[in-house]
Amino acid sequence: MESKSRRTFLKETAGAALGLSCGGSVLTAACTSGEDSHGGGPVESQWAMVIDMEKSQDPAVREACYEACIQAHNIPRIEDPEERIRWIWDEEYQDVFPDQVHDQLPDDVKHAPVMVLCNHCMNPPCVRVCPTQATWKREEDGIVMMDMHRCIGCRYCMAACPYGSRSFNWRDPRPLIDKDAQGNVASDFPTRTRGVVEKCNFCAERLREGLQPACVEAANQVPGGEGALMFGNLADPGSEVNQVLSSQRTITRRVALGTGPNVFYIV
Amino acid sequence: MSDKGKIFFGLAIFVILVTFPFWGRLSAGDALPDRAELEYPADEEACVEDTPFMRASHMDLLNQWRDELVRDGNLEEYVSELDGRTYPRSLTKTCLSCHEDRDAFCTRCHDYADVQPTCWECHTTPGGGV
Known part of the structure; x- marks a missing residue:
């Protein structure tokens, strides 16, 4: 009787130990692979944008940018704010930089329009939560890309993005695209299809051909809009964005979150 | 044993129904439907790879192109194993610039094979055709 219970005890202990070690290694493996495939790994280079808030106060400049983006990416025109698709658009200063707003700030500053778009973060929360890796941070150039073939429309990324940069296709967009x-x-x-999430892709398809993003090109063509948007690579010491960032006062959105935005604003 | 007749009668009906697709086709005198009549590009000798490969695996090649270009950011053009020619990895730019009439090639064969790919729900023909 005694030997039997000892035998049972040993068996159970061995089983438990085995289970623990297996469980432990599974957990470790899961965490490690999570770090490898999600979030901000090192990038070889990083595209970045600088927005001059003063120059982009001109509505003609902003409108030209938005229109160029709509045409370049076949974005549907949807009036309903709940359903509209936005890659680059206006927000009020107080909503773009909520941690910069104080009581003494005049109203015209609080309500000044600021151009916003995906920040192509160094540590993108949308990428961390995507269950299918339909969105990921591309190592080659730091763009937070999307693959619509993989998107299952769960909208975790929309919940994770602190900047509201992502839009969901509630309906087939094709009938509402300009023709x-x-x-x-x-x-x-x-074009996209019903049930996928989309956002600014820094014009990856244009960069591939050596062109500037559509919004940057459009802003430069508006009189007085030259340099309202600047674009370049942070890995290139001679790039225009690096020169501006090292010589002027720039800020990014909600620094305290640690997402590391790559869209900078000249104040 | 009195149920013997009923059982065989039931079995006979079962066999007739199950084999209906075979004898139904034969008795109707139908030959197999002709292969889809495809219109090939007039001014090209060969596709990206040889025809049997393209016929069987074009969808895999397209997926491979997508992953290489979009996911890996590989900007090099695709090199054909057939003759070393290079092609941009693009459904619209490469495939459809040759196969100009999508309906006379892609759609006709997809209809014949009874497959419903969803490519055209998003991808356009060159010049923004939807």
């Missing part, structure tokens, strides 16, 4: 007389859309950029 010419032949019924063609403005660009060859794939």
Whole structure:
């Protein structure tokens, strides 16, 4: 009787130890792979944008940028604020920089329009939560990319993004995209489908061909808008963005969150 | 044993129903439907890879292109194993610039094979055709 219970005891102990070690290693493996595939790993280079808030006060400049983006990416025009698709748009200063707002700030500053878009963060929370890796931070150039083929429309990324940079396609966008007389859309950029999330991609498809992002190009063509948006690579010491960042006072949105935005604002 | 007749009668009906697709087709005198009549690009000799590979695996090649270009950021053009020619990794720019009439090629064969790919719900033909 005694030997039997001892035998049972040993068996149970061994089983428990085995279970613990297996469970432990599974957990460790899961955590490690999570770190490898999610969040801000090191990037080889990083595209970045600098927005001059003074120059972008001109509505013509902002409008040109928004229009260029809509045409370049076949973005549908949806009036309903609950359903609209936005890649780059206006927000009020007090909402863009809530931690910079104080009681003595005049109203016209609080309500001044500021251009906002995806920040292509160093440590993007949207990427951490995506269950299918439909969105990820591309090592080659630091762009937070999206693959619509993989997106399952769970909208975790929208909940995770502290900047509201992402939009969900509640309906088929195609009928609401601008078309010419032949019924063609403005660009060859794939339209999206119902049930996927989208956002600014820093014009990865244009960068690939050596072009500047559509909004940057458009701003530079508006009289007085030259340099309202600047774009370049942080890994290139001679780039325009690096020169501006090292010589002027710039801020980013909600620094305390630690996301590391790559869209900078000249104050 | 009095149920013997009923059982065989039931079995016979079962066999007739199960084999219906075979004898139904034969008795109707239908030959197999002709292969889809595809319109090939007039001014090109070969596709990106050889025809049997393209016929069987074009969808895998497209997925491979997508992952290499979008996910890995590989900007090099795809090198054909057939003749070393290079092609941009793009459904719209590469495939559809040759196969100009999507309906006379892609759609016709997809209809024949009874597959419903969802490519065109998002991708356009060159010039923004939706």
